[in-house]
Amino acid sequence: MNTKQTASDKAIERLNLIARICTRAEEMGIRRGSRITAQMDVDLAAEHFNLRLADWLNADAFNFAHDFIEIQNHIDRVNKTFDNRFLPRFAGKKEDAPATEETAIAVTITADTRTIDGWVQGIVTDGKETYEFCAKVFDEKSIYGINNGRVSKLGVRYKTTPIINYDRGWDLRPEECYKPIYKALMKTLKSLPKVAE
Secondary structure, eight states, rough: OOOOOOOOHHHHHHHHHHHHHHHHHHHHOOOOOOHHHHHHHHHHHHHHHTOOHHHHTSSSHHHHHHHHHHHHHHHHHHTTTOTTTOOTTTTOOOSOOOOSSSOOEEEEEEEEEEESSSSSEEEEEEEOOOEEEEEEEEOOOOTTTTGSSSSSEEEEEEEEEEEEEEEEHHHHHHHHGGGHHHHHHHHHHHSSSSTTO
């Protein structure tokens, strides 16, 4: 008897997990819109973020609800993508992001809307690659910030691959090869002038 899982078996298992996730969300009262829309949203998120569906389905209520609600909040159904301010807690690891060495790193702020919504966006370059980031930076330090600091949310991506994510807690810590990127970025963010000044 061949016990090896075929591509068809994996597809059926994936669809079954997505259906069960949507059923749990409905039972929790956190689903917005129709069931078919919810399943399409989760299916897109599963592909985009390489979601660990089984882990998500069996997670505690808080973490389960976090990802389901935020998928609904950050999805762009027209363009079939997600904004770069969000990384699910059950996103899977991707292996296509390159390693970086500790070289001259430049951080450039491309948008600063802190007076409106607290967000800063920009790019980080290390001489070889370019990374996109977005961060929520407040004037005052907070228990929700990184190291009780001013940065309460931080997302960094290489192309479409998330490499760092903090959302009032660590979802994806920087791997050793990305720590120079993280340190340079945090140095810049912490030095931003207060918008109230």
